Amino acid sequence: MSEITTWITQHGVTEQMLILLLFIPIIATIVNLSRYLIGFKTLGIYAPMTLSFAYIFTGIRFGLLVTLAVILSTLLTYSLLKKIRMHYLSRITINYILISVLVVGVIVLNDVSPISLTTEHHDATTIPPLGVILIATLSDFFIKQYVKKDFLNSARSLGETVLVGIAGWLALRSPQLQQFVLNNVWIFLILLLVNLGLGKYTGMRFKDLLRFEQILKNDKSSS
Numbered sequence: 001m002s003e004i005t006t007w008i009t010q011h012g013v014t015e016q017m018l019i020l021l022l023f024i025p026i027i028a029t030i031v032n033l034s035r036y037l038i039g040f041k042t043l044g045i046y047a048p049m050t051l052s053f054a055y056i057f058t059g060i061r062f063g064l065l066v067t068l069a070v071i072l073s074t075l076l077t078y079s080l081l082k083k084i085r086m087h088y089l090s091r092i093t094i095n096y097i098l099i100s101v102l103v104v105g106v107i108v109l110n111d112v113s114p115i116s117l118t119t120e121h122h123d124a125t126t127i128p129p130l131g132v133i134l135i136a137t138l139s140d141f142f143i144k145q146y147v148k149k150d151f152l153n154s155a156r157s158l159g160e161t162v163l164v165g166i167a168g169w170l171a172l173r174s175p176q177l178q179q180f181v182l183n184n185v186w187i188f189l190i191l192l193l194v195n196l197g198l199g200k201y202t203g204m205r206f207k208d209l210l211r212f213e214q215i216l217k218n219d220k221s222s223s
Contacts, residue, residue: 002183015182020053022181025191027052027168034167036198039207040160043141050134051165056172057131062110063169064162066135069102071158074142092140099136 009015027049034040042048055063077095145154171177181187 002185004185005182008185018185019178019182022185022187023168023172024049025188026171026181029191029194030168030171031164032195032198034160034164036201037205039205040164041157042161042164043138043145043157047138047141048161048164048168050138051162052168052172054131054134055165055169057128058135059127060166060169062127063131063135065106066103066132067162069106070099070136070139071142073098073102074139078143092143095139095143096136099139103132103136 005018008018013021028045031042031045031048035042051063051067057063058066074095077091077098081091081094142154142158145157
């Protein structure tokens with residue numbers, strides 16, 4: 001390790017904690033890049049960042065399955081209760097009750113299914129509960145998105161949030177990137193400059209370029 005990393009780890013910060021703290025701005029930068037350069041409309045920064053860390057705990061297959069269960073339970077709860085006048089927190093609490101039931105069902109299904117839904121075995125007891133809890137707590141974001149927009153736009157935002165979360169998971173699980181970050185803590189400065197540049201960026205996004213390209217093709221074909 002570099003001298004500054006060695007000094008930090010000798011003064012109360014473990015290697016694992018340092019890696020996780022360094023990856024918070026890295027994943028946030030990935031979210032920022034996906035928004036202003038690609039054009040993804042994620043549910044803020046917290047949701048995809050939380051998914052990235054949660055998938056490290058759960059494994060990508062089981063994590064995606066829990067994510068699907070949380071989304072489906074959220075949509076089902078909102079559809080059933082939207083015509084009933086009740087307090088917002090009561091609605092959210094009922095949603096979390098349904099989420100807990102569905103997640104328990106997924107774990108039981110993983111145990112009895114001939115095909116493992118987790119990584120390489122059926123024993124879901126080795127999956128840290130924190131990963132499942134992190135995914136479940138994102139239900140509030142899903143409900144707020146679904147209330148504000150129609151189903152198609154909500155589904156697109158949810159899908160793009162999961163995609164960016166997977167991108168963060170891929171970065172976080174790379175041993176080479178972990179080692180590089182651990183030995184180059186000055187990456188904070190690079191990320192700061194990158195995000196300052198993104199904050200001033202006013203150019204076209206990749207999705208906009210594709211959209212305009214399709215419009216130009218349609219105009220040429222019609223003419």
